[in-house]
Amino acid sequence: MFISLLHDKYKAGEKVDIKQPQDFFLSPAHAFCLFMLDNQQMADVHGHDFDELVIVRSGSGFHIINDQVELVCPGDFFFVSANDIHYYEATNNLSLINLLLHKQRHFRFIQNIDELLGNVRAKAIPDSRGIFVLGEGELEKIVLLTEKVSDRRDDDFDDIYFSATEAIILEIISVLYHCVTRKGERNRVDESVRQKMFNYVRKNYTQNINWDNLCEDSRMSKRTMFRFFKQMTGTTPEQFQHIYRLLKAQELLRITERPIKDIALACGFINASRLTESYKKRFLHTPSQERHLSHSITNQ
Numbered sequence: 001m002f003i004s005l006l007h008d009k010y011k012a013g014e015k016v017d018i019k020q021p022q023d024f025f026l027s028p029a030h031a032f033c034l035f036m037l038d039n040q041q042m043a044d045v046h047g048h049d050f051d052e053l054v055i056v057r058s059g060s061g062f063h064i065i066n067d068q069v070e071l072v073c074p075g076d077f078f079f080v081s082a083n084d085i086h087y088y089e090a091t092n093n094l095s096l097i098n099l100l101l102h103k104q105r106h107f108r109f110i111q112n113i114d115e116l117l118g119n120v121r122a123k124a125i126p127d128s129r130g131i132f133v134l135g136e137g138e139l140e141k142i143v144l145l146t147e148k149v150s151d152r153r154d155d156d157f158d159d160i161y162f163s164a165t166e167a168i169i170l171e172i173i174s175v176l177y178h179c180v181t182r183k184g185e186r187n188r189v190d191e192s193v194r195q196k197m198f199n200y201v202r203k204n205y206t207q208n209i210n211w212d213n214l215c216e217d218s219r220m221s222k223r224t225m226f227r228f229f230k231q232m233t234g235t236t237p238e239q240f241q242h243i244y245r246l247l248k249a250q251e252l253l254r255i256t257e258r259p260i261k262d263i264a265l266a267c268g269f270i271n272a273s274r275l276t277e278s279y280k281k282r283f284l285h286t287p288s289q290e291r292h293l294s295h296s297i298t299n300q
Helices: 002-011 113-123 136-151 159-180 184-188 193-204 211-218 222-233 237-255 260-266 272-283 287-299
Strands: 032-037 051-065 068-072 077-080 086-101
Touching: 032 136, 032 159, 051 136, 051 159, 051 222, 051 237, 068 193, 068 237, 086 136, 086 222, 086 237, 113 159, 136 159, 193 211, 193 222, 193 237, 211 222, 222 237, 237 260, 237 272, 237 287, 260 272, 260 287, 272 287
Parallel strands: none
Antiparallel strands: 032 086, 051 068, 051 077, 051 086
């Protein structure tokens, strides 16, 4: 719904924030751009005329892509293609590694990288991302590799530069590929206690989570757990779960025709009235108004 309207507006010449390659890529010879972005704020809805591979270094938030909501936290990675529309919501100290890939340029020395990227892209989708999470060692390795590329930004863009930087890009993608090709529970071996806790909330946000039991299972005191959530999300565990439910309700209001009462129950609210009350408090309009707005946009 929302996505097609933005593209229609863009094609009609109306002002929509579409990021352009010339604002990011270092030279006309670059097929890639790699950088770290600290403290990613809640950005406006935007698109870009290039593909983007995003790796979460630290912090947390919600990534809304094509109206679908995903919790993101350290070790997560995902693709945003050139025809996607996305933004971030409820971020807290969110630090990202961004690998931008030009649609019409080729790497100078790497061949068949599209095949490797395609394998990673096919796995790094919302339904699978809860399984494929970089371990702390893997994430640290990617951070160090990214810094190596950043350190070479002032070099001449000659064959020595591209052979070194493209080799680093290939190594980063290889780490991601190794992650997505692990089998089943093996992928969780290297997860930290904090990653496991976030993944639990990701899968069970609609349920009444027993935080005491979760602390016990995670071998973490309740005080430590609350401090962790405050550091990572800026809120208490209960507040974070509440925001998660509201954003998932917003997703269903935008992309489905399900009755509001069904959406309320599906997202963990006891009834439609409770959803409406909380929804209006956060978004300043009701679920019915959200749906009406989405329909109005679609019918323009």
